[in-house]
Amino acid sequence: xQIGFKQGSSFLYRLNPLVKRGLAFVLIIFFSLAAxxxxxxxxxxxxxxxxxxxxxxxxxxxxxxIRRISLLLIIVGLVQGFKGDGFDLLxxxxxxxxxxxxxxxxxxxxxxxxxxxxxxxxxxxFMPLEFFRLPARELxxxxxxxxxxxxxxxTEIDRIRMAQIARGARLSGGFFSSAASLMPLMIPTLSxxxxxxxxxxxxxEARGYRVSAARTRYHRFRFSFFDLIWVTLAGxxxxxxxxxxxxxxxxxx
Amino acid sequence: MKxxxxxxxxxxxxxxxxxxxxxxxxxxxxxVNLVVGRAGxxxxxxxxxxxxxxxxxxxxxxxxxGKFDPSxxxxxxxxxxxxxxxxATAGDEVEFALRMRQLPESEIIDRARGWLLRWGxxxxxxxxxxxxxxxxxxxxxLALAACTVFLPPLILLDEPLAGLDRRGQTSLxxxxxxxxxxxxxxxxxxxxxxxxxxxxxxxxxxxxxxxWFDGNEFLALSLxxxxxxxxxxWYERAMTNFTDRADxxxxxxxxxxxxxxxxxSNANRL
Numbered sequence: 001x002q003i004g005f006k007q008g009s010s011f012l013y014r015l016n017p018l019v020k021r022g023l024a025f026v027l028i029i030f031f032s033l034a035a036x037x038x039x040x041x042x043x044x045x046x047x048x049x050x051x052x053x054x055x056x057x058x059x060x061x062x063x064x065x066i067r068r069i070s071l072l073l074i075i076v077g078l079v080q081g082f083k084g085d086g087f088d089l090l091x092x093x094x095x096x097x098x099x100x101x102x103x104x105x106x107x108x109x110x111x112x113x114x115x116x117x118x119x120x121x122x123x124x125x126f127m128p129l130e131f132f133r134l135p136a137r138e139l140x141x142x143x144x145x146x147x148x149x150x151x152x153x154x155t156e157i158d159r160i161r162m163a164q165i166a167r168g169a170r171l172s173g174g175f176f177s178s179a180a181s182l183m184p185l186m187i188p189t190l191s192x193x194x195x196x197x198x199x200x201x202x203x204x205e206a207r208g209y210r211v212s213a214a215r216t217r218y219h220r221f222r223f224s225f226f227d228l229i230w231v232t233l234a235g236x237x238x239x240x241x242x243x244x245x246x247x248x249x250x251x252x253x
Numbered sequence: 254m255k256x257x258x259x260x261x262x263x264x265x266x267x268x269x270x271x272x273x274x275x276x277x278x279x280x281x282x283x284x285v286n287l288v289v290g291r292a293g294x295x296x297x298x299x300x301x302x303x304x305x306x307x308x309x310x311x312x313x314x315x316x317x318x319g320k321f322d323p324s325x326x327x328x329x330x331x332x333x334x335x336x337x338x339x340x341a342t343a344g345d346e347v348e349f350a351l352r353m354r355q356l357p358e359s360e361i362i363d364r365a366r367g368w369l370l371r372w373g374x375x376x377x378x379x380x381x382x383x384x385x386x387x388x389x390x391x392x393x394x395l396a397l398a399a400c401t402v403f404l405p406p407l408i409l410l411d412e413p414l415a416g417l418d419r420r421g422q423t424s425l426x427x428x429x430x431x432x433x434x435x436x437x438x439x440x441x442x443x444x445x446x447x448x449x450x451x452x453x454x455x456x457x458x459x460x461x462x463x464x465w466f467d468g469n470e471f472l473a474l475s476l477x478x479x480x481x482x483x484x485x486x487w488y489e490r491a492m493t494n495f496t497d498r499a500d501x502x503x504x505x506x507x508x509x510x511x512x513x514x515x516x517x518s519n520a521n522r523l
Contacts (some may be wrong), residue, residue, distance in 0.1 A: 162301070166327060169349075184337075184349070188337050217330060
């Protein structure tokens with residue numbers, strides 16, 4: 001099961017795309033940097049989960065997807081645990097919570113953000129490039145299409161892999177031998193990617209898309225009072241993170 | 254040659270969700286085995302399970318020697334198998350599967366040329382041509398030739414006729430029917446009418462259940478109830494009065510015309 005947008009209408013879905021992205025960014029910074037006690041970090045993660053439950057997000061499928069990183073979590077736990085003298089269980093737990101928090105935040109962000117919102121975000125990010133007469137909107141579109149096509153291409157690669165194995169291809173081996181043995185997988189995948197790109201380009205042109213044409217926006221994103229509350233909350237979390245990490249007033253850890 | 258491929262209480266799941274439940278029955282050589290059903294009914298999952306790529310299942314898959322071991326024993330082609338091409342010539346494409354099985358060089362070329370000819374591609378003309386220079390129908394035949402050249406006992410094809418015109422479909426269906434004489438050929442298709450003959454074996458997957466029919470039964474049920482399976486309108490109209498017959502003709506104009514002529518002369522005699 002892959003992480004991707006799932007339909008919903010709860011309060012998290014209705015946030016402005018920039019606020020969503022900003023909030024996700026702040027939470028990732030928080031889980032990566034905040035110098036808080038492990039119990040506070042865990043408590044924060046639990047609160048986050050409770051809020052997501054309230055927002056009726058498909059937590060089960062998000063958990064199902066990020067369980068693929070369980071090996072990473074174990075490694076991080078072991079590395080953190082053995083950092084000092086002997087094994088420090090709390091340090092191991094802290095490492096796991098931080099990684100889990102980062103992946104979970106990213107998973108939730110992707111679950112509540114449809115393609116149009118991702119595109120809007122990239123347009124804003126690339127906007128400074130317009131200053132240099134570079135096509136910001138087109139670059140944003142390229143980014144979004146690339147991200148959207150990943151699952152399609154992964155499915156395609158899997159089908160090609162299975163069919164080539166049935167023909168007798170050996171798609172594994174040492175580093176140098178595998179480069180040659182991967183040809184039955186790599187060449188069809190590349191050629192399929194090119195074919196699909198061309199088909200998509202033609203389909204877009206057939207529906208009226210023209211590079212650098214002046215266009216209006218189908219989805220309009222407004223900034224509401226509700227967004228302001230979340231921006232404030234994100235600001236508080238960000239300040240808390242920075243203060244906890246860089247100030248001397250570390251009375252909470 | 255395998256005598257059969259049998260399922261015993263086979264249940265296939267995806268992420269805990271059952272797509273096929275308690276399937277029993279068998280695929281046999283002699284006629285093309287068809288797997289039909291709506292999108293999402295588990296047709297492709299069944300192929301992947303038989304091929305050993307999908308592991309989330311319970312029940313047994315057996316052949317005459319006991320538990321079926323798929324490794325090296327099957328060929329598998331999905332929709333648009335021509336997307337698998339990666340060699341510079343059609344000949345190399347067919348040779349690949351034989352090279353991977355380390356056959357002697359002289360045998361590889363002879364077999365590859367013979368197999369291309371069998372699939373209707375004259376080797377003198379096509380052997381050194383780049384696969385992407387071929388027409389759509391030729392590409393499809395080359396792809397299927399490349400997938401089957403090592404003569405596996407089991408041939409699994411997922412919608413091999415998709416994207417071909419009717420003439421190309423009929424010609425490919427004939428070739429697959431010929432192959433079925435010595436191999437177990439399993440075809441997942443949304444166009445079973447092209448393959449159906451009286452003795453065809455059809456596995457119809459619907460809402461997790463799998464029911465087996467022979468060709469005549471399937472045609473008769475479809476004629477009586479188009480919700481069961483929609484046949485072409487012209488065939489339904491021509492056969493409306495014959496739904497109880499045990500010798501319904503194939504879904505092609507010549508067979509139907511002959512059937513109607515026979516029926517008319519019988520009626521005259523009576």
